[in-house]
Amino acid sequence: xxxxxxxxxxxxxxxxxxxxxxxxxxxxxxxxxxxxxxxxxxxxxxxxxxxxxxxxxxxxxxxxxxxxxxxxxxxxxxxxxxxxxxxxxxxxxxxxxxxxxxxxxxxxxxxxxxxxxxxxxxxxxxxxxxxxxxxxxxxxxxxxxxxxxxxxxxxxxxxxxxxxxxxxxxxxxxxxxxxxxxxxxxxxxxxxxxxxxxxxxxxxxxxxxxxxxxxxxxxxxxxxxxxxxxxxxxxxxxxxxxxxxxxxxxxxxxxxxxxxxxxxxxxxxxxxxxxxxxxxxxxxxxxxxxxxxxxxxxxxxxxxxxxxxxxxxxxxxxxxxxxxxxxxxxxxxxxxxxxxxxxxxxxxxxxxxxxxxxxxxxxxxxxxxxxxxxxxxxxxxxxxxxxxxxxxxxxxxxxxxxxxxxxxxxxxxxxxxxxxxxxxxxxxxxxxxxxxxxxxxxxxxxxxxxxxxxxxxxxxxxxxxxxxxxxxxxxxxxxxxxxxxxxxxxxxxxxxxxxxxxxxxxxxxxxxxxxxxxxxxxxxxxxxxxxxxxxxxx
Amino acid sequence: xxxxxxxxxxxxxxxxxxxxxxxxxxxxxxxxxxxxxxxxxxxxxxxxxxxxxxxxxxxxxxxxxxxxxxxxxxxxxxxxxxxxxxxxxxxxxxxxxxxxxxxxxxxxxxxxxxxxxxxxxxxxxx
Numbered sequence: 001x002x003x004x005x006x007x008x009x010x011x012x013x014x015x016x017x018x019x020x021x022x023x024x025x026x027x028x029x030x031x032x033x034x035x036x037x038x039x040x041x042x043x044x045x046x047x048x049x050x051x052x053x054x055x056x057x058x059x060x061x062x063x064x065x066x067x068x069x070x071x072x073x074x075x076x077x078x079x080x081x082x083x084x085x086x087x088x089x090x091x092x093x094x095x096x097x098x099x100x101x102x103x104x105x106x107x108x109x110x111x112x113x114x115x116x117x118x119x120x121x122x123x124x125x126x127x128x129x130x131x132x133x134x135x136x137x138x139x140x141x142x143x144x145x146x147x148x149x150x151x152x153x154x155x156x157x158x159x160x161x162x163x164x165x166x167x168x169x170x171x172x173x174x175x176x177x178x179x180x181x182x183x184x185x186x187x188x189x190x191x192x193x194x195x196x197x198x199x200x201x202x203x204x205x206x207x208x209x210x211x212x213x214x215x216x217x218x219x220x221x222x223x224x225x226x227x228x229x230x231x232x233x234x235x236x237x238x239x240x241x242x243x244x245x246x247x248x249x250x251x252x253x254x255x256x257x258x259x260x261x262x263x264x265x266x267x268x269x270x271x272x273x274x275x276x277x278x279x280x281x282x283x284x285x286x287x288x289x290x291x292x293x294x295x296x297x298x299x300x301x302x303x304x305x306x307x308x309x310x311x312x313x314x315x316x317x318x319x320x321x322x323x324x325x326x327x328x329x330x331x332x333x334x335x336x337x338x339x340x341x342x343x344x345x346x347x348x349x350x351x352x353x354x355x356x357x358x359x360x361x362x363x364x365x366x367x368x369x370x371x372x373x374x375x376x377x378x379x380x381x382x383x384x385x386x387x388x389x390x391x392x393x394x395x396x397x398x399x400x401x402x403x404x405x406x407x408x409x410x411x412x413x414x415x416x417x418x419x420x421x422x423x424x425x426x427x428x429x430x431x432x433x434x435x436x437x438x439x440x441x442x443x444x445x446x447x448x449x450x451x452x453x454x455x456x457x458x459x460x461x462x463x464x465x466x467x468x469x470x471x472x473x474x475x476x477x478x479x480x481x482x483x484x485x486x487x488x489x490x491x492x493x494x495x496x497x498x499x500x501x502x503x504x505x506x507x508x509x510x511x512x513x514x515x516x517x518x519x520x521x522x523x524x525x526x527x528x529x530x531x532x533x534x535x536x537x538x
Numbered sequence: 539x540x541x542x543x544x545x546x547x548x549x550x551x552x553x554x555x556x557x558x559x560x561x562x563x564x565x566x567x568x569x570x571x572x573x574x575x576x577x578x579x580x581x582x583x584x585x586x587x588x589x590x591x592x593x594x595x596x597x598x599x600x601x602x603x604x605x606x607x608x609x610x611x612x613x614x615x616x617x618x619x620x621x622x623x624x625x626x627x628x629x630x631x632x633x634x635x636x637x638x639x640x641x642x643x644x645x646x647x648x649x650x651x652x653x654x655x656x657x658x659x660x661x662x663x664x
Binding site for chain 1: 552554555557558563566567570571574577578581582585586588589590592593594596599600604605606607608610611614617618621622624625628629632637640641643644647648
């Protein structure tokens with residue numbers, strides 16, 4: 001078999017636009033029907049936010065994989081491996097290993113102590129108002145930056161997939177994606193959103209599996225030959241070694257450590273992932289969900305290794321970089337090379353579905369946090385009528401949807417990695433220390449939680465604002481200005497330890513102590529599941 | 539008022555401080571922590587050792603072992619293997635050492651358990 005590859009004709013991609021749109025429309029139609037059917041039982045707040053706690057561990061695990069494997073994972077990692085070789089693979093590892101933090105330290109204990117949101121757990125034995133407000137603010141901040149990244153990603157993808165390259169056309173597509181997302185969440189609530197995630201996760205994993213099998217078949221199922229092919233097309237054997245992207249200087253090396261820290265500690269603190277643990281009836285099912293999602297996500301990231309090197313070998317880094325959509329086009333171009341327009345259409349539709357589903361999951365999390373934490377527990381002081389609370393949540397969905405559309409249009413063409421890194425760093429800095437301390441440290445106090453959450457949130461955002469991602473470099477958001485006094489593009493290595501330190505300092509300096517009865521209740525509940533809310537009966 | 543995270547439930551009138559001080563609960567707490575803490579430290583050390591090697595020991599990681607497969611790739615794939623292995627280990631540990639004692643304590647407090655459809659079930663089997 002000859003390993004000479006014909007060049008992918010990027011111009012020919014335009015002919016497949018109608019097909020792409022057709023497959024995408026089919027996906028939307030099928031999922032809309034499912035969302036309508038799922039919505040018939042949305043009566044209470046537990047139905048709307050937590051899908052009546054009626055999903056099984058394996059269903060929820062698939063939905064978690066759907067939430068987690070965003071377009072950034074599929075298109076971003078495949079592209080990173082295709083261009084930067086081994087350094088791209090290190091992202092996959094960080095994203096996967098991070099799940100052990102969720103499995104061992106967070107998932108089950110959180111399911112046992114909370115009801116709807118992350119703030120339920122954080123404020124369990126501390127002072128309600130200040131802790132809930134802080135947790136809701138950091139939830140909204142993480143969701144908003146994550147949303148912007150997804151919407152901006154949608155915009156830049158469209159230029160390749162649908163052949164729309166003008167600003168107005170892309171803005172229109174962002175509006176369509178945003179409007180669809182608002183409809184899913186308004187009608188379907190958590191149950192509808194979860195079904196969309198499940199379908200999307202299965203399509204994505206199946207599509208990636210087919211392409212992986214195909215690439216491996218071309219190389220006679222010999223991984224070494226595939227790697228050799230990638231090195232040969234790149235004319236650079238260093239694509240197989242670490243350091244191509246991050247080994248340039250001491251600063252970039254430190255930057256990779258910082259990113260590695262944010263990735264491994266950020267996942268277990270992402271509000272939209274945490275909220276998924278409430279959709280199952282028991283802690284044991286929460287554990288099963290994480291196990292199921294670890295297998296699916298791990299399998300998928302193994303596929304991305306083959307797909308990334310496959311794209312490097314069969315399509316070539318130069319063709320990928322030159323295509324509209326740049327690095328993100330590696331997976332679709334590989335699909336086109338392997339299976340022609342039909343496979344490209346399928347993979348493109350899956351990529352769109354991915355963005356739609358992840359955006360819906362983020363929106364419902366943000367809406368739940370606003371309605372449940374800020375409206376019901378702070379503004380209405382815990383006396384809100386559940387129907388009113390759900391109504392507030394639905395209105396919040398519309399507001400967040402519109403904000404995401406507007407933000408997405410303006411963030412279109414911006415550096416998407418910046419927004420994703422900020423979301424992970426903010427989650428790891430603002431949320432994780434308080435989650436861990438309140439679950440495991442008896443003496444932890446309200447002051448410690450407040451210092452840690454606001455300190456982590458502020459330091460992460462300020463350091464990113466002062467980093468080369470925002471100014472001072474050619475790739476910056478504001479290339480003309482230079483106020484980048486912080487040299488790293490990811491703040492994790494500073495802001496995460498700082499947030500842990502502030503949580504400790506705030507606690508030891510706090511003259512007040514917390515209610516030991518509440519601490520006992522939280523500890524007993526978290527480990528035994530006593531009194532944890534069961535599935536609602538329909 | 540205060541946290542209403544749980545709503546009404548059978549455990550509302552329980553003296554949690556008393557439950558917390560029982561030998562049975564202390565044993566559950568010890569078993570849980572003595573597994574998850576060392577395991578969390580171990581996998582984080584192993585992960586950061588790998589990141590440091592990839593970051594600062596490029597020559598070592600680039601050593602070819604078999605064909606084009608180098609030490610870096612093998613260590614990377616071993617991160618996948620260790621993640622899957624720790625997951626399996628934790629599940630089996632929970633099933634054997636944590637779940638039985640946790641449900642015993644729970645039954646002692648609630649007196650009964652619900653299945654996932656909300657119907658009461660008797661016994662420890664699920």
